[in-house]
Amino acid sequence: MLYTKPINEITYQDIIDFCAAGYSEGFILEYKRDFASLSNEKIAKTVAAFANTYGGILIIGVDAPSGKPVAPFEGFNFDTSLKYEEKIESVILSHIKEPVFPEVRVCDPMNGKTFIVVRVSESHLTPHRVSDNTKIYVRTGQSSTPNVEATYDKIEWLATRRKKSEEFREILIQESERYFNDACKLRGINPKDKEPYFAILSVRIIPLFPQEPLIPFKSLDNIESDITVQSRYEGQFPPHLYESDPIQNGIRKLYVIRDDVKEPAHGKAFEYTHLNAFGLYFYKHDIGDVDERAVKKLDGSEEKIKVKGMNFYYIPSILHRFLASAILFYQKLGYWGTVQITAELTNALGVHVPHPLKGVIYGGDEVLLVPSDHLKWEKTVGVPFLKERMRDVVVEMVDVTAWSLGIRYFTEERIRKYLNETFGE
Numbered sequence: 351m352l353y354t355k356p357i358n359e360i361t362y363q364d365i366i367d368f369c370a371a372g373y374s375e376g377f378i379l380e381y382k383r384d385f386a387s388l389s390n391e392k393i394a395k396t397v398a399a400f401a402n403t404y405g406g407i408l409i410i411g412v413d414a415p416s417g418k419p420v421a422p423f424e425g426f427n428f429d430t431s432l433k434y435e436e437k438i439e440s441v442i443l444s445h446i447k448e449p450v451f452p453e454v455r456v457c458d459p460m461n462g463k464t465f466i467v468v469r470v471s472e473s474h475l476t477p478h479r480v481s482d483n484t485k486i487y488v489r490t491g492q493s494s495t496p497n498v499e500a501t502y503d504k505i506e507w508l509a510t511r512r513k514k515s516e517e518f519r520e521i522l523i524q525e526s527e528r529y530f531n532d533a534c535k536l537r538g539i540n541p542k543d544k545e546p547y548f549a550i551l552s553v554r555i556i557p558l559f560p561q562e563p564l565i566p567f568k569s570l571d572n573i574e575s576d577i578t579v580q581s582r583y584e585g586q587f588p589p590h591l592y593e594s595d596p597i598q599n600g601i602r603k604l605y606v607i608r609d610d611v612k613e614p615a616h617g618k619a620f621e622y623t624h625l626n627a628f629g630l631y632f633y634k635h636d637i638g639d640v641d642e643r644a645v646k647k648l649d650g651s652e653e654k655i656k657v658k659g660m661n662f663y664y665i666p667s668i669l670h671r672f673l674a675s676a677i678l679f680y681q682k683l684g685y686w687g688t689v690q691i692t693a694e695l696t697n698a699l700g701v702h703v704p705h706p707l708k709g710v711i712y713g714g715d716e717v718l719l720v721p722s723d724h725l726k727w728e729k730t731v732g733v734p735f736l737k738e739r740m741r742d743v744v745v746e747m748v749d750v751t752a753w754s755l756g757i758r759y760f761t762e763e764r765i766r767k768y769l770n771e772t773f774g775e
Contacts (some may be wrong), residue, residue, distance in 0.1 A: 352407055353378075353734035357453040357469060362425070365457060365465040369412055369419040375493040378406035378686040378734060381414035384426045385434065385466065391480070393438060394445035395487050397470050398478040399497040401450045402508060403489040404687035405472035405732060411465040417493025425463035434466055447483050448475045472559075472688050472732065477508035491684060507561055515559035519690070522560060526624050526632045529597055533604040533622065541636070542697070547619055549638030549660040549698045549720070553669055555676045556630040558688040558730060563599070563627035565683050570594075570601045570625050577678040579671055581773050587671035588623045588633065600626030629685055631676050637664040638701060659702040660720065662757060666748045666765060669693060670773055673740050680733050689736065691729045693747060699723035703755055718756045725754050741769060 352360060352368050373379060380396055382388050388410065400406040411425035434456045442450055453469040477486045477500070486500040486508065500508065507514065534541050541547045557564075565573075571594060580586050594601040603623045624632040641657050673691070680686070698720040727750050729743060736743060745765050752760040 351738065352409075352467060352469070353732070354738045357455045357467070360455045360457065360467055362457040362460050362465060365409060365411070365425070365467070366423045368409075369421075369423040372418060375414060375417040375496060376686075377404050377489045377491040377684070380406065380408050380496055381412040381419060382408065382410045383413045385410050386426070390441045390445055393441050393468075394480045395497050397442055397450055397452055397468065398446045398480050399487040399489045400470035401446075401473035401478045402476050402487065402500070403472070404685070405470050406489065406686075407470070408468040409465060410468070411463070414493070425457070425460070425465045428459040428462055428464040438466070438468060445480055447479050448473075450478055474512055476511050477505055511559055515561060519556060519558070519560050522556060522626065522628055522630050523554065525598075526554070526626070526630060529602050529624060530604070530622050530632075530634060533595070533602055534620075537604060537606050539606060539620065541620070544697045547636050547638075547697060548658055549701050550634060550636045550696045551665060551668060552632070552634045552692075552694040552696070553672045554630070554632045554692045554694075555673070555689050557628070557685060558690050560628045560630075564629050564685050565627050567599050567627040570627065571596065573625065573679070573682060576682050577675045579674040579678070581671060583772055584667055584671060587675055589621060594623075597624075599628065600624065600630075625679070629680070629683060629689075631672075631679050633668070633672055635668065636697075637661065637668075638698070641702075657702055658700075659704060659717075660698065662703055662752070662755065662760070663768070665693070665695075665751055666744060666769060667772065669747060670741075670744050670769060673736065673744060677733070677737050677740065686733045688730060688732050691731070691736075691743070691747070693727045693751065695720070695725045695751075696723065698725070703757070720755060722754075725751075727751055727754070741766070744769060 351364060355364070375381060378400070382392075396408050400408070412423065413420045435454045438454050442452065450470065450473065452471075455467040455469075457465045457467070479486050486505055487497045488500050488504060490496060490498050531541075539547070541550060574588065574590065574594070578586050578588065578590070588603075589605065592603050592605045594603045601624070605621045607619055607621070619636045622634040624630070638658055638660050641659050642654050680689070699722060701720045703718045703720060727747055729747055731743060745762050748765045749762050752765070
């Protein structure tokens, strides 16, 4: 709640509820007991370290001697003569270079006490320096030493963060596609052949600024049980039907449902999962199907034809389960930064999409045709936001997807209703 709720709507009770849940200090959270004893240097160091790492929130008014909040949760004594928000903003502007612009909320006091929330976003303007521009701090994830001075390598990366990380991210993405193609070659299939393999859906999530391994790559071999999600109608995700293959920095799994396909046929053809130690999670599945229907010829006789089709509901279903699993993946990795979510539909030009609101009917006015051979949708969010508002993220992405496919009336309300019916509220 505190990571995503509009800052001006955060209440005194919200802080109490957050602390009562027992959230411990780490990469994205720090508590301070009192405002009066909090030096300008400590405020600046914490805010700069958040900005240099994954972002985070500083809560002032909570006692957490060993990193975990200790009751009673009452806040600190509210001084009516102090302008807390202006004071904090002034300290940050005067003690941190490049400038950081956090959100600050001073909760309405209760019984003469208040809490302050300082919410900092992961920054694209790193490195942020404090102590007369001489020191650069990052978060460690440890409550005993939450902020440490950055090493030379870390400083070098922060200084060129956007360019180097974006280049590295693209390398990881290209590598994942190459590993998929290589796995297909080993199994003797060609997913670029649009006859048997059409309407291929790819979903991917990756840190926006990947830098270093987040987990020993060998640990990924046993991670499946930790990132599996179950749903009432859709079963478990990712599927456990096959063993993983070790690859450089990670694992991959290719499950071929139909080998040696010579022509379009009923049923799906393959599923592919790829995870690596840098935080990339990649899933690919062909969602096309073939329907046989009878059409009347000019002489009055009937002829059976095969029609390539795609059930639109596969997209929200797969995206929902994938993101739920991805949240568990990043919890396991201890990563709380910003991620890029991508969904792509390829090999789909002209594929029939039965109208979601009018039933599964091929042909006539009830069907739509995929308008492009390559459609791509992306969203960038922080992992805390994704964890708290995953359903909203799915609804937003599916809404954009539906419009791209010409499904004008599959509104956000209808998408949410479908997700609630399928996965619960």
